[in-house]
Amino acid sequence: MIPGADEYDVDISIDSGAVERLLSVMPEDVAAPSELSFCRNVFIPLTTACRYTCTYCTYYDPPGEATLMTPDEIRERCRQGARAGCTEALFTFGDDPDDRYTALYDQLDELGHESIHEYLRAACEIALEEGLLPHANPGDQTREQMATVADLNASMGVMLETTAEVQAHSGPRAKSPGQRLATIRTAGELGVPFTTGILVGIGEDWRDRAESIRAIAAMHERYGHIQEVIVQPVVENERWRGGSPDLATMRRATAMARAGLPADVSVQVPPNLAPARDLVDCGIDDLGGVSPVTDDYINPEYEWPAVRELQAVADAAGVPLRERLPVYERYLPDGLRAPAVEAAPSPTDADGWLSPRIRAAIEARDAAGERFRTVLAGAAD
Numbered sequence: 259m260i261p262g263a264d265e266y267d268v269d270i271s272i273d274s275g276a277v278e279r280l281l282s283v284m285p286e287d288v289a290a291p292s293e294l295s296f297c298r299n300v301f302i303p304l305t306t307a308c309r310y311t312c313t314y315c316t317y318y319d320p321p322g323e324a325t326l327m328t329p330d331e332i333r334e335r336c337r338q339g340a341r342a343g344c345t346e347a348l349f350t351f352g353d354d355p356d357d358r359y360t361a362l363y364d365q366l367d368e369l370g371h372e373s374i375h376e377y378l379r380a381a382c383e384i385a386l387e388e389g390l391l392p393h394a395n396p397g398d399q400t401r402e403q404m405a406t407v408a409d410l411n412a413s414m415g416v417m418l419e420t421t422a423e424v425q426a427h428s429g430p431r432a433k434s435p436g437q438r439l440a441t442i443r444t445a446g447e448l449g450v451p452f453t454t455g456i457l458v459g460i461g462e463d464w465r466d467r468a469e470s471i472r473a474i475a476a477m478h479e480r481y482g483h484i485q486e487v488i489v490q491p492v493v494e495n496e497r498w499r500g501g502s503p504d505l506a507t508m509r510r511a512t513a514m515a516r517a518g519l520p521a522d523v524s525v526q527v528p529p530n531l532a533p534a535r536d537l538v539d540c541g542i543d544d545l546g547g548v549s550p551v552t553d554d555y556i557n558p559e560y561e562w563p564a565v566r567e568l569q570a571v572a573d574a575a576g577v578p579l580r581e582r583l584p585v586y587e588r589y590l591p592d593g594l595r596a597p598a599v600e601a602a603p604s605p606t607d608a609d610g611w612l613s614p615r616i617r618a619a620i621e622a623r624d625a626a627g628e629r630f631r632t633v634l635a636g637a638a639d
């Protein structure tokens with residue numbers, strides 16, 4: 259039984275036969291991709307407050323030290339991103355800040371917002387105004403919280419990390435695998451294209467990894483909403499001295515993800531944390547987001563170092579590198595999707611996966627719309 263599954267009423271069953279089969283998967287059992295994709299994004303750390311204290315995490319700040327970006331800061335960051343050709347505003351968060359963060363809630367109050375999700379909605383509006391497609395990753399969310407922002411996001415995400423109870427999540431406010439799966443289920447119910455992933459090396463064993471992958475697969479088989487699964491190694495930092503998984507572990511975990519997930523779910527490794535060049539033959543087909551804003555956004559005619567590095571990974575593998583939007587093409591409606599790309603059936607049906615706001619942003623006859631369509635035209639090549 260997955261810890262927290264009862265509490266959050268998560269009723270997936272993980273096929274033990276499929277887990278056994280995954281345990282024997284090795285890199286030579288999966289195929290290399292025919293291309294690699296990536297997305298140009300701009301990082302917007304809306305708040306560094308988090309109710310949890312995962313022992314490997316340097317993102318969160320304790321109460322009294324946590325930051326909240328102001329609307330002006332958000333707008334300026336989005337403008338930088340748009341000028342640099344980005345398509346995605348990646349809103350990063352801690353997990354639902356609790357009431358120890360009094361200064362943060364005072365700041366929200368001064369800004370006229372009652373909750374962090376209400377403020378996130380305003381931030382997504384700014385991103386859209388500045389010509390970017392929001393992708394918010396605000397940790398666990400209730401249905402009400404996600405519904406507050408879903409129509410202003412092209413896609414959303416949260417890392418499952420693992421279905422196991424691990425020491426790295428321990429403490430008075432430990433995050434629960436059941437709650438993560440409930441968030442992933444909520445995204446499916448609301449028809450939100452979703453990104454999730456596993457974190458490798460935080461105390462889970464091989465069976466836990468296989469079960470985590472099968473849990474994500476089960477959610478996708480029910481709703482069809484998982485667009486990509488990140489296989490992310492934990493890395494050493496000022497709070498984590500527990501080491502990182504070695505290359506052999508990352509190769510096997512990546513191959514396991516490729517073999518254990520439906521073929522329409524992309525497998526991604528973050529090239530800044532994992533040796534992407536040595537993982538392509540294990541089945542990855544996406545290199546995630548790169549942010550040119552921290553590099554040379556003033557001279558966009560020169561290729562950014564990060565994009566050059568991704569191109570080198572693709573060249574070494576002998577496959578093309580293609581830019582994508584923060585929402586994968588199969589979630590786009592007819593007319594925006596290349597004819598060869600099969601549409602993902604929407605669980606909510608009606609308007610498909612994109613809200614009218616996001617669809618209009620992609621279709622707009624303005625500079626942003628042109629940027630989005632250029633990316634889509636590249637995908638259709």
Ligand code: SF4
Nearest residue numbers: 308310312315352353
């Ligand atoms: S929930 Fe996320 S942001 Fe919060 S401490 Fe854990 S890893 Fe860090």
